[in-house]
Amino acid sequence: MKARVTAHKDYTVAKIDDRLYGAFLEHLGRAIYSGIYEPGHPTADEKGFRGDVMELVRDLQVPVVRYPGGNFVSAYNWEDGIGPRENRPVRLDLAWHTSEPNEVGIHEFADWCRAAGTSMMLAVNLGSRGLDAARNFLEYCNHPGGSYWSDLRAKNGQREPWNVKLWCLGNEMDGPWQIGHKDANEYGRLAAETAKAMRAYDKSLELVVCGSSNANMPTYPEWERVVLEHTYETVDHVSLHMYFANPEKDTGNYLALNHKLDRYIETIASTINYVKAKKRSKKDVYISFDEWNVWYHSRKQDRAILDGANGWPVAPALLEDIYNFEDVLQVGCIINTFIRRSDVVKIACIAQLVNVIAPIMTEKGGAAWRQTTYYPYYFASIYGRGTALNLLVESPGYDSEHDDNVPYVDISGVHNEEEGTLTFFLVNRNGEEAVDLEVRLQGFTGGMVTDHQMMTNSDLEAVNTAANQQNVIPRRGSGASVTDGLLTVSLPAYSYQMIRIKL
Numbered sequence: 497m498k499a500r501v502t503a504h505k506d507y508t509v510a511k512i513d514d515r516l517y518g519a520f521l522e523h524l525g526r527a528i529y530s531g532i533y534e535p536g537h538p539t540a541d542e543k544g545f546r547g548d549v550m551e552l553v554r555d556l557q558v559p560v561v562r563y564p565g566g567n568f569v570s571a572y573n574w575e576d577g578i579g580p581r582e583n584r585p586v587r588l589d590l591a592w593h594t595s596e597p598n599e600v601g602i603h604e605f606a607d608w609c610r611a612a613g614t615s616m617m618l619a620v621n622l623g624s625r626g627l628d629a630a631r632n633f634l635e636y637c638n639h640p641g642g643s644y645w646s647d648l649r650a651k652n653g654q655r656e657p658w659n660v661k662l663w664c665l666g667n668e669m670d671g672p673w674q675i676g677h678k679d680a681n682e683y684g685r686l687a688a689e690t691a692k693a694m695r696a697y698d699k700s701l702e703l704v705v706c707g708s709s710n711a712n713m714p715t716y717p718e719w720e721r722v723v724l725e726h727t728y729e730t731v732d733h734v735s736l737h738m739y740f741a742n743p744e745k746d747t748g749n750y751l752a753l754n755h756k757l758d759r760y761i762e763t764i765a766s767t768i769n770y771v772k773a774k775k776r777s778k779k780d781v782y783i784s785f786d787e788w789n790v791w792y793h794s795r796k797q798d799r800a801i802l803d804g805a806n807g808w809p810v811a812p813a814l815l816e817d818i819y820n821f822e823d824v825l826q827v828g829c830i831i832n833t834f835i836r837r838s839d840v841v842k843i844a845c846i847a848q849l850v851n852v853i854a855p856i857m858t859e860k861g862g863a864a865w866r867q868t869t870y871y872p873y874y875f876a877s878i879y880g881r882g883t884a885l886n887l888l889v890e891s892p893g894y895d896s897e898h899d900d901n902v903p904y905v906d907i908s909g910v911h912n913e914e915e916g917t918l919t920f921f922l923v924n925r926n927g928e929e930a931v932d933l934e935v936r937l938q939g940f941t942g943g944m945v946t947d948h949q950m951m952t953n954s955d956l957e958a959v960n961t962a963a964n965q966q967n968v969i970p971r972r973g974s975g976a977s978v979t980d981g982l983l984t985v986s987l988p989a990y991s992y993q994m995i996r997i998k999l
């Protein structure tokens with residue numbers, strides 16, 4: 497089977513915001529406790545952060561991490577996580593039916609982010625709380641000193657403000673499962689007033705308002721219209737979430753799901769434009785896709801804990817999806833979609849980062865390792881910085897539940913002018929046949945393949961475990977070359993590839 501792509505230097509989508517490769521950490525399951533934080537672990541530092549996890553996170557060069565939730569934030573008192581540890585209360589977390597010891601709070605998270613080389617994206621609680629808690633939290637984090645909350649921060653050991661610029665106005669407020677769920681008008685008003693108060697302190701904040709929890713919500717996309725009519729002038733991004741599943745083990749339909757993602761993005765981009773026009777506004781609002789991932793492998797096993805069968809445990813194993821090779825292809829397709837829509841999607845966070853539907857897994861007291869999906873995320877984060885190209889793709893396709901004629905070749909291209917590189921991320925959705933691909937490189941000078949990484953596997957269900965951490969890993973690809981402005985490469989059946997060209 498043959499396919500052809502044209503890449504022209506001047507035919508671009510947008511400069512990619514580095515935060516497209518962000519991540520998310522919630523007080524949920526073992527993301528924090530025995531994930532990033534485990535005093536007593538053989539690799540723990542003096543603050544209790546696991547060194548083995550830190551190393552895997554640092555390798556990813558994660559630009560931003562959203563915190564502390566998620567559903568958790570909608571009943572969270574941020575003040576519970578400050579001050580001497582021995583005085584911090586244990587609270588019942590109603591979102592995940594667990595007990596929250598509050599050993600980690602904003603100070604510890606900020607320290608961890610600094611050590612991990614990433615920045616903070618904080619969420620305020622607009623479920624059980626509101627404007628007042630939000631403005632106090634902002635003052636606590638960002639004011640240099642001389643006020644009640646900033647002096648308390650200094651007393652608690654942090655004199656310098658953290659100066660957090662990126663804030664989420666609640667989480668999934670359209671969802672009936674959310675503590676303090678609201679309808680679009682109630683939430684829109686509250687978000688607008690909270691944004692006003694936060695901006696009264698600092699106009700330069702970047703604020704993210706809740707959009708839909710997924711594209712199947714009955715209120716989607718009317719929710720976005722109503723919420724944006726209240727908030728358009730005071731926010732910068734609308735938050736969207738989507739989780740991908742293959743319960744029927746239907747690989748064709750599964751790998752076509754990013755076409756649904758694409759329509760979701762397009763619909764909300766249109767809704768943003770509609771409100772912009774209605775308001776006669778000059779301002780742009782973008783999409784923050786601050787929760788995305790595969791999530792379905794662990795749903796059944798979590799039921800008992802979420803129903804309370806185990807009481808109120810501290811940091812039980814929850815949402816511990818073990819990802820397989822098929823999920824590598826899915827994550828590759830999802831990230832390709834974000835790159836192709838980087839004109840409107842400025843922030844995206846893989847949900848989550850450690851243990852909870854995550855690319856990194858740990859054992860309490862034991863190993864930390866890369867799940868299969870670590871790799872497509874890694875390659876995109878490391879090599880996907882630059883300008884996204886608007887590629888012309890001519891590929892045979894197949895019909896699916898989500899779209900007809902889904903091309904077998906899913907591809908994105910990133911040009912980094914400063915480094916003089918061109919990088920392609922490719923997935924072959926065809927499980928039967930290899931695709932011989934030609935990419936015509938137009939407007940670029942020279943070109944030599946300097947790195948070619950490939951992931952293939954005869955078993956779509958192959959996984960990595962603590963005992964077998966190298967089962968699904970990338971290998972050096974072969975046979976990709978550039979001659980006279982033409983890149984030729986063969987994409988084996990069901991494969992993921994990253995090809996880097998030095999110009």
Ligand code: AHR
Pocket residue numbers: 522565566567568667668709787847848
């Ligand atoms: O990431 C897991 C959960 O998924 C988050 O807490 C919530 O925002 C979403 O429903």
